[in-house]
Structure formats: C-alpha cells, structure tokens
Amino acid sequence: MDSGETKISLKDAENEEKEQFKLLHKYEAEVPKTFEEAISETGFGRFNYTLLVVILFPCATQMVETVGMTYIVPVAECDLHLTIEDKGLLNGVTFAGMISSGLFWGYLCDALGRKKIIVYGYLVTGFFSVMAAMSTSKGMLMGAKFMSGLIMHLSKSKAVLIPIIIFFLFVEFHAWNVFMLICASMTIISGILYMFLPESPKYLMSMGRNRAALVVMRKVYSKNTGKPQEDFPVKKLVNEAKQNFTSSRVEMATALKSGWEEMKTILHRPHINNMILASFNAFSIVMSLNTLKFWLPGIFQSISDYQNNHNGTSSSMCVMLGEMSKPKNITSSQECSVVKFHAWNVFMLICASMTIISGILYMFLPESPKYLMSMGRNRAALVVMRKVYSKNTGNPQEDFPVKKLVNEAKQNFTSSRVEMATALKSGWEEMKTILHRPHINNMILASFNAFSVVMRQVFSSLLVILTFISATCMFCIYFARSSLAVTILSAAGTAVGSVPENLLLTITLELFPTTLRTIALSIHLTAQRFGTTLGNAIFPYLVQMGCLPPFLFIGIFASATGLLSMLYANTENKPLI
Known part of the structure; x- marks a missing residue:
C-alpha cells in the first residue's frame, strides 16, 4: 500500500509540476508588450508595400493642391478677368486657410483618430476642389481654395452636393477647369484609399483601446507573413493610455x-x-x-x-x-484663346475617373479561387477561401471546414507558362x-x-x-x-x-x-x-x-x-x- 501511495503521490507531483509549467508559460506569453515590441513582430511585407502605394496619392495631392493654382492663374486670367493683385491672392489663399485651421488639427487627430481625420479631410478637400473647378468667378474660386486649406464643417458639406451637381450641367468648361477636376480626383482617390487602411495602432493604444490595437496588428501580421492571425506572438499590450485622456475623447x-x-x-x-x-x-x-x-x-x-x-x-x-x-481688355469670352470643354466632355472625364477608381479598388480584392484552382494553385485558393470565411463569419481561418480541394488544373497549361511563373516567383523570393x-x-x-x-x-x-x-x-x-x-x-x-x-x-x-x-x-x-x-x-x-x-x-x-x-x-x- 505504501509503495502504491508513493507512486500516486509522485504522479500527482509530476502533474502539478506540469500544470505549474503550463501556467508559467502562459504567464510569460501574456507579458504585456510595448508598441515598439509588438509592431516589430508584424514583420515587413505585403501590407507595407500596399501602404507605400497608397501614400503616393496623398503625396501627389499635396503637390497639386498647393502648387496647382500657380499653373491655373495665367490660363484662367482671361476667363475670370483676373488682375495681377488677384493672382497674388489666389496663389496664397490656400496657405491662408492652412494657417487659420493649423492649430486645431492636432486636437482633432487626438480626439477623433488619425484615420477619420485623414479620410474626411481628403474627401472634403476634394469636394471643395471640385467646387473650385466649377468656378465662374474669381470670388468663388478664391473661396473654394481657401476652404480647401481650412476644411471646416466636414459633416455638413454633403448637403450642398446636389445643387452643385445641377449647377455643373450648365457650366462651360475650359482647359483649366478640367485640370482642376483632375487635381480634385487625386484628392478624392486619396480619401477613398485611406478607407481601406486600419486605424493607427499607436493611436488606439494611446486611447486605451488595446484590444482594437491588437486586432490591427494581427491583421498586419497575417498580411505580411501569410500566417493565421492567431499565430501572432503578442497576446497583451502595455497600457499606454494617457492619464489626461478620457476613454473615448480628449478633453x-x-x-x-x-x-x-x-x-x-x-x-x-x-x-x-x-x-x-x-x-x-x-x-x-x-x-x-x-x-x-x-x-x-x-x-x-x-x-x-x-x-x-x-x-x-x-x-x-x-x-x-x-x-x-x-x-487685358477682353470684352467677351470668345476672345479668350483657350481650349473650351462642354458639359458632356467633363461627364466623360468623370466616367473615365470612375473606371480608374474601380481598378484601384480591385487591387484590394483577392484573386478568384475558381481561377486559382483551374491553374493548379489549390493552396492559394484555399487561403483565399479561408480569409473570406473568416471575414464573413468572424471565426478563425483554421475553423474553415474544407481542408483539401479537388485538382481542377487545366491540361492545356503549357510548360512555358509554368517556367515563366516559376522564374518570376523565384526572383521575387530572392528579392524578399x-x-x-x-x-x-x-x-x-x-x-x-x-x-x-x-x-x-x-x-x-x-x-x-x-x-x-x-x-x-x-x-x-x-x-x-x-x-x-x-x-x-x-x-x-x-x-x-x-x-x-x-x-x-x-x-x-x-x-x-x-x-x-x-x-x-x-x-x-x-x-x-x-x-x-x-x-x-x-x-x-x-x-x-x-x-x-x-x-x-x-x-x-x-x-x-x-x-x-x-x-x-x-x-x-x-x-x-
């Protein structure tokens, strides 16, 4: 009996030791990490490349919004009857708007979040840029460009879209109007692209929203590494919420x-x-x-x-x-030596911009799993299906019930195309x-x-x-x-x-x-x-x-x-x- 009890006690001790080891391991795994430690675990990959592409549009927007007017003023001088003093005011009016609102943006970014401010800011700037492109007087053009720099009353600006669109049908357009519309489209595209980017995890942590920050980091980790979000090694973040901030808004x-x-x-x-x-x-x-x-x-x-x-x-x-x-002694618009556009010309330009925007938006969608299976890329098709399943159901990708797909590769897939794909893939892997x-x-x-x-x-x-x-x-x-x-x-x-x-x-x-x-x-x-x-x-x-x-x-x-x-x-x- 003594030997049996000894064996049981030894077994219990071993089990207890294992449990303690598991608890210790779990505790170590859940040690809070700082932002720098956590973000370094996300790696560098597809998400970062996407971010770099998206940033190209805001960079172009910044240039056309601040410098574009300098190229418009000499051409629009005839149509808008601009004096040399008017030209100086138009060149600097956007910066005057920036000065007027510059002190508030820091507070708004902290109070509302980086992503919201960026998205609404670009969309509303684009709205006022469209107004500037439709200007029929120097006063309207100056006011629209000032508002582009100021960006006031973001939520209320949508109410005046309909009368502007109606007015747009009766405007005679010149080359400078179309140039300004193209510049405005760059601003609007920037706002649309930022909708598909997550909120800054640094900002979320500073507001005490560590769970939301962890969700963002997991998504970035998954996109960069191709691994499931559940494999992200960081399980807990340090509380970096500022003491003088409320949980939802900055006072x-x-x-x-x-x-x-x-x-x-x-x-x-x-x-x-x-x-x-x-x-x-x-x-x-x-x-x-x-x-x-x-x-x-x-x-x-x-x-x-x-x-x-x-x-x-x-x-x-x-x-x-x-x-x-x-x-310039101009008595009628007929004497202005500029190229003129009618409403239907501009309508076709808008249709073309919609096509371009559609192409940009499709960049964020995955490849068709049916096509991938037909090309013999069953693993890639399964990855796409898992992501769709996870987004639709909210469950982890590993819970997707299908583990293997039927081989539907086409027989006429030539060896030359395979070799080319292999060579490109090999080169890309070496570059990475x-x-x-x-x-x-x-x-x-x-x-x-x-x-x-x-x-x-x-x-x-x-x-x-x-x-x-x-x-x-x-x-x-x-x-x-x-x-x-x-x-x-x-x-x-x-x-x-x-x-x-x-x-x-x-x-x-x-x-x-x-x-x-x-x-x-x-x-x-x-x-x-x-x-x-x-x-x-x-x-x-x-x-x-x-x-x-x-x-x-x-x-x-x-x-x-x-x-x-x-x-x-x-x-x-x-x-x-």
Missing part, C-alpha cells in the same frame, strides 16, 4: 491648457530667442522660394505674350515683365530575402550616420553657402532675356534653396527639448505658410513698381536667411533632450 479644456502651457514656456527664456530666429528664417527662406516658384508660370506667360506680340523677338526682363501688369536581411538595415543606418557626421562638419558653412547661391540664381533672373535662361536660373535657385529649407527644419527640432518639439515644429511650419501667403500678396505690387524690386526682394530675404543662420547655437555632439 478639449485639457488639450488647450496643455498647449497654452507649452506656448508660454517656448515664449520665455531661454527658448524665446531660438524660436524667433527659427521662425524668421523659416519665414524668409520660404517667402523667397515659394514666391518665385508660384509666380514662375506667370513670368513665362509674360515672356510668351511679349514674343507673340513682337514676332517672336525677345527683350530685357523689364520690358517682357511689363506684359504681366498690363490689363535580400530586402529582409538584417545587414541591409545596418548598411542603411550606417550610411545615414556617416552622412550626419559629414554634415555636422560642414553644416554652418554649408547653410550659408547654399542660401547665397540660391539668392544669386534667383536675383540673376532679372538679367535673363529668354525663357531658357529663366528656366535654368529658377530651377537652380529653387533646387539649391530647398536644401537649406529642410536643414532649417532639422535645426528647429534640435534646438528644443522633446516636450516643446511639437509646438516648435507647429510654429516653424506656420511661419513658412505665412511667408508663402505674404510673399505672393506683396509680389504683384513689387512688379508694378518696376522689374528690379521683385527679384531684389527675393534675393534679399534668401540672403538674410544665410546671414541669420550664423546666430544659431552650436548643437554639435550635444545629446537630444
């Missing part, structure tokens, strides 16, 4: 108070001097560069008008620039292997570090040299006598000047501690937009004063940036705080 008073405290800190010593210097440099360099960039199409138009009126001959910039400030190797990341990191070291050594002199080169090129446009000379000098001046513009942004981030970096960046960007708006408003009056003042104005402010950059504190080899 407005708290956000405003926090922002005001940061503003008071940055406007007092020792930060006030750095902030004034950084803001003025941002203001002056962008006022020079963007004023020139935004008025270049008008300058080229003046040169073209002069040559057309003088049998193709050229003259000095002073003489040719005089065409810009001359009033190369891109996933850790030493590639190390090489990139080492390159950036080496570049940073070199930049630190020549930083102070480089910034001054580049700003003076840019200022010289832009001022020398005054001496140009042809479109080619203007093109070369303006391209060199703006290209070289864009380097100091980005360097100044980096300096601003280095000058301030982490707690003040966000507000410092906001002030820096606001100063840039204010410089763009003011520069475009002043430029027409300088042109009316003569041909020298506008180019002298651009050159002086670019040079001032280089001189004032010498006053920056030395941050070399100092750690970021």
Whole structure:
C-alpha cells in the first residue's frame, strides 16, 4: 500500500509540476508588450508595400493642391478677368486657410483618430476642389481654395452636393477647369484609399483601446507573413493610455491648457530667442522660394505674350515683365484663346475617373479561387477561401471546414507558362530575402550616420553657402532675356534653396527639448505658410513698381536667411533632450 501511495503521490507531483509549467508559460506569453515590441513582430511585407502605394496619392495631392493654382492663374486670367493683385491672392489663399485651421488639427487627430481625420479631410478637400473647378468667378474660386486649406464643417458639406451637381450641367468648361477636376480626383482617390487602411495602432493604444490595437496588428501580421492571425506572438499590450485622456475623447479644456502651457514656456527664456530666429528664417527662406516658384508660370506667360506680340523677338526682363501688369481688355469670352470643354466632355472625364477608381479598388480584392484552382494553385485558393470565411463569419481561418480541394488544373497549361511563373516567383523570393536581411538595415543606418557626421562638419558653412547661391540664381533672373535662361536660373535657385529649407527644419527640432518639439515644429511650419501667403500678396505690387524690386526682394530675404543662420547655437555632439 505504501509503495502504491508513493507512486500516486509522485504522479500527482509530476502533474502539478506540469500544470505549474503550463501556467508559467502562459504567464510569460501574456507579458504585456510595448508598441515598439509588438509592431516589430508584424514583420515587413505585403501590407507595407500596399501602404507605400497608397501614400503616393496623398503625396501627389499635396503637390497639386498647393502648387496647382500657380499653373491655373495665367490660363484662367482671361476667363475670370483676373488682375495681377488677384493672382497674388489666389496663389496664397490656400496657405491662408492652412494657417487659420493649423492649430486645431492636432486636437482633432487626438480626439477623433488619425484615420477619420485623414479620410474626411481628403474627401472634403476634394469636394471643395471640385467646387473650385466649377468656378465662374474669381470670388468663388478664391473661396473654394481657401476652404480647401481650412476644411471646416466636414459633416455638413454633403448637403450642398446636389445643387452643385445641377449647377455643373450648365457650366462651360475650359482647359483649366478640367485640370482642376483632375487635381480634385487625386484628392478624392486619396480619401477613398485611406478607407481601406486600419486605424493607427499607436493611436488606439494611446486611447486605451488595446484590444482594437491588437486586432490591427494581427491583421498586419497575417498580411505580411501569410500566417493565421492567431499565430501572432503578442497576446497583451502595455497600457499606454494617457492619464489626461478620457476613454473615448480628449478633453478639449485639457488639450488647450496643455498647449497654452507649452506656448508660454517656448515664449520665455531661454527658448524665446531660438524660436524667433527659427521662425524668421523659416519665414524668409520660404517667402523667397515659394514666391518665385508660384509666380514662375506667370513670368513665362509674360515672356510668351511679349514674343507673340513682337514676332517672336525677345527683350530685357523689364520690358517682357511689363506684359504681366498690363490689363487685358477682353470684352467677351470668345476672345479668350483657350481650349473650351462642354458639359458632356467633363461627364466623360468623370466616367473615365470612375473606371480608374474601380481598378484601384480591385487591387484590394483577392484573386478568384475558381481561377486559382483551374491553374493548379489549390493552396492559394484555399487561403483565399479561408480569409473570406473568416471575414464573413468572424471565426478563425483554421475553423474553415474544407481542408483539401479537388485538382481542377487545366491540361492545356503549357510548360512555358509554368517556367515563366516559376522564374518570376523565384526572383521575387530572392528579392524578399535580400530586402529582409538584417545587414541591409545596418548598411542603411550606417550610411545615414556617416552622412550626419559629414554634415555636422560642414553644416554652418554649408547653410550659408547654399542660401547665397540660391539668392544669386534667383536675383540673376532679372538679367535673363529668354525663357531658357529663366528656366535654368529658377530651377537652380529653387533646387539649391530647398536644401537649406529642410536643414532649417532639422535645426528647429534640435534646438528644443522633446516636450516643446511639437509646438516648435507647429510654429516653424506656420511661419513658412505665412511667408508663402505674404510673399505672393506683396509680389504683384513689387512688379508694378518696376522689374528690379521683385527679384531684389527675393534675393534679399534668401540672403538674410544665410546671414541669420550664423546666430544659431552650436548643437554639435550635444545629446537630444
């Protein structure tokens, strides 16, 4: 009996030890992970490539929304009876809208979520861009472009769609209207594409919604690796919810108070001097560069008008620039030498855009499982069916009852096509292997570090040299006598000047501690937009004063940036705080 009891007790001890091991293993598996630890487990794959493709559209949208008007103004001058002052206001009105609403976007992103703001923001911007494209007066065009920058009353804007569409049928369209519609379609496509992307898991964690963040990470993990979502190794996330946030919304008073405290800190010593210097440099360099960039199409138009009126001959910039400030005595729209479109032309363009959007949306759908089976790719077909089953039922993909499919491969599937598919697949696998190797990341990191070291050594002199080169090129446009000379000098001046513009942004981030970096960046960007708006408003009056003042104005402010950059504190080899 004693030996039997001993065996039972030993067995119980072994079982208890196993249970404790399982519990310990389970506990270790459920140790909360930080965002960085969890997101690193999702890998790099199809989701990341999709994200990169989607981002192309917002990048294009940002360009056409801010710079597109500069190409429209010279062409629309005749139809809308624009004066030179009107052109300056139209060039800068979008940035005025950005300045008006810039302080609210940070709060709205925290309160409503990144995805919502991005989707609604692009769709409403697209709506106002369509309104701008249908403009029949300069007031309507200016108001629509201002609202594109401002984006107010997002939820109410849908109510005026129907009268706008009705009005659209009676508008006579010109080439610039169609160009603006194409630009608007890019904005709308960006908003539609963002609908298919998940909310930022970082934002979800900051709002205390760890379960939702974990669901997003599991989906990303599954898309990148091809494995089931249940295999995602992270089971629990660290609670990163901010103490001053409610579970669903950021308290407005708290956000405003926090922002005001940061503003008071940055406007007092020792930060006030750095902030004034950084803001003025941002203001002056962008006022020079963007004023020139935004008025270049008008300058080229003046040169073209002069040559057309003088049998193709050229003259000095002073003489040719005089065409810009001359009033156009147009008595009817028939005298405007532009291409006109009727409503049916634009309707066909809209139909074409719908076709393009359909093609983009189909990129997010899987291949037909029937086709995959007919090509002998039963495993791929089964993967598609499992995903459809999981999305339709909410159950894990592993619960899909079908484990094997009948071989329905076509007999006429030639060996050459198989070889081609195999070769392409092999090449793709090799490419993925190369891109996933850790030493590639190390090489990139080492390159950036080496570049940073070199930049630190020549930083102070480089910034001054580049700003003076840019200022010289832009001022020398005054001496140009042809479109080619203007093109070369303006391209060199703006290209070289864009380097100091980005360097100044980096300096601003280095000058301030982490707690003040966000507000410092906001002030820096606001100063840039204010410089763009003011520069475009002043430029027409300088042109009316003569041909020298506008180019002298651009050159002086670019040079001032280089001189004032010498006053920056030395941050070399100092750690970021």
